Amino acid sequence: MIEQPQLDKKDRKLPFKFDLQSYTLIISLISIAVIFTVLTGGDFLSSRNISNLFTQMAVIAILAVGMTLVIVAGHIDLSVGSIVGLTGGIAAMLQVWHGWSTPVVVLVALAVGALLGLWQGWWIAYRAVPAFIATLGGMLVFRGILLGLSQGKTVAGLDDSFKQIGNSYLPFALGYIIVAVAIVLIIFFTIRNRKKRAEMGLLLLPASIDYGKAAIYSVVMFLITYMLNRYLGVPIPFLIVVVLALFFIFVTNKTAFGRRVYAIGGNEHAAALSGINIKRNTLGVFVIMGALAGVAGVLLTARLNAGTVSAGDGYELDAIAACVIGGTSLVGGKGRIIGALIGALIMAAIDNGMSMMNIGAYWQYIVKGLILILAVWVDIVSKNK
Template identity: 70%
Template sequence: MNSPVTTIKDPQEKKTVGFKFDVQSYTLIIAVVVIAMIFGFFTSGEFLSSRNLSNLFTQMAVISVLAVGMTLVIVAGHIDLSVGSIVGLTGGIAAILQVWQGWNTVTVVLAAIIVGAVIGLWQGWWVAYRNVPAFIVTLGGMLVFRGILIGISKGQTVAPLSTSFGQIGNSFIPYAVGYILAVIAVVFLFIAKIRSRAKRQTLGLTLAPTFIDYGKITVYSVCIIIVTYMLNRYLGIPVPMLIVVVLAGIFLFVSHKTSFGRFTYAIGGNVEAAALSGINIKRNVLFVFILMGALAGIAGVLLTSRLNAATTSAGTSYELDAIAACVIGGTSLMGGKGKIVGAIIGALIMTSIDNGMSMMNIEAFWQYIVKGLILIFAVWLDVSNQKK
């Protein structure tokens, strides 16, 4: 009797990877392009002017900083509804210390960040070590911190701040420095891709075709140069935008290249499996909230600096914009999935809608309606993908 012939594939055999356009991966970029084209058309190109782009990137800085931290919070399987109040409180403390107490700019900035981190520590302790749901802890915090702000400021607007403090949120990088930074960013992208491909080859992993990998990097590089050129046509790259880029780079490294980042994704993906793997759940959740509080402190400084004043209503509803930016950017409310870059693009989309509709003189209530519908649609997409 003839035995059946079994074909054994050579493990060293390489697959041929063809060009495949993943629509889902580029949905955000497509959305940004469509939004820019629509508002550019209805504003006779003013939306895409250098001046408006500069204002747009400055306006989105606060929400972007919050979205960076909120991504980690949601990835870990939690939520933070207090970040808007923390922004108002930390910004108010910075203004009070400078205007009423005469502290210098460096000291008040550090004080705002430290206060934010301490608030995050307090909330994280309740969530991680007392097992109180983050929704309840941060909802209570939203009320507590807003009340503290009204109390310490006596309901007054605290202004004006020093020139050096105002430059944090309103200054620009010189043209030449902007181009140098753009070139450095392009070189870094290519070096990172070269190292990534070399590492995958060493590990025996499948490599995408060279023209696809480097084609993407080339497109990103062209976009960086064009954005830099457009911003330099006005006053240069806004400092708040540079702060967002630096923070995004730091947290990209933290989330992908450190054990803390990998543990955070593991906790959100399956907390029981993470615990059985030896991950310290409580400590990592605590650190996530501390980082969120510190980033809210930075956002508070940026907002207060840009407005050159601290008010009792500062930061109101910012937590909703930050959460919406994360969800639109692909962060799953189920936990375990989310990208820093996606959240920042989500913040850009949210800010672009506000900016574009304002330029078209559309009434404010329509902005809320449109953003709410976009948020519902983004969550629906997330739930649909989870089911699949």
């Protein structure tokens, strides 16, 4: 019998891997911030502009969270912009024209978004209609329904309680309390995860790496909160993004549903052979996407204080671009929520910075299009390697 070599405790270390894609994203974001800060005389990194930036990115960030799941599962959704417009428009019409209360119209908007996602998911999962075609048709259908229901009119005059969803801020003290709790939780889970891995005999990263990451996350969160509190506080839309992102990070990393979505996108045939219900999980992904588009529709309508027939135009492309820039592969099976959020922030930063410099809107489209092509090319090159 051959004896297996035993590792000394000091050798039981997990080798640190340099995640080039993640660091490239962060470096790109920092570079964009530095360039626009220099070109705008420091105004880009002012507390007021940072607050505006996080508020502006909220809608696309929420869509990017759902789009990440859709693309990871090997599909695409071209209808989310129209769902944003329709759900926000329905909420505005119910409140302005029929006098419904804010909690009720918000719930109706979320339910409508989920039902629209269910309808599209049924065609894709159970009738084998390609997602590109089904959602392209949905984009036209939902935009047409919005035009018909609103009669082409802008619906304005929402209640203050509704407007506050997209335009209010956390009190300064509460913002710091939330960050303090978050820092404590980061440290707690870092310690607990290292302890559990040690008990199970798994390899560990050096303590300096794990605790260094926790320290960096803590410092970044505190600095962001400090900068936002220098203006009016943490914007509620940004807080909603953070809560939804944390929830879906947990779903993708810690639940069976999340693992199934990645398995379906990675190899649908192998996933089916392993017993995964492809149709049901695909349907679930599109229901989630529809519900998140409903959340985005409510936020956009609240921020604009109106439901318009053009609301959400082109948002599906921004959401897809944010995902791809964040490292989500268009062939499925690969993608992270945090990457999509950074991608959404990069897109919003480009729009914001170029607007501050009074650069023509056409340049914003050109730059974002080139960035999208570059991001897809990088993904293809990395796969080939």
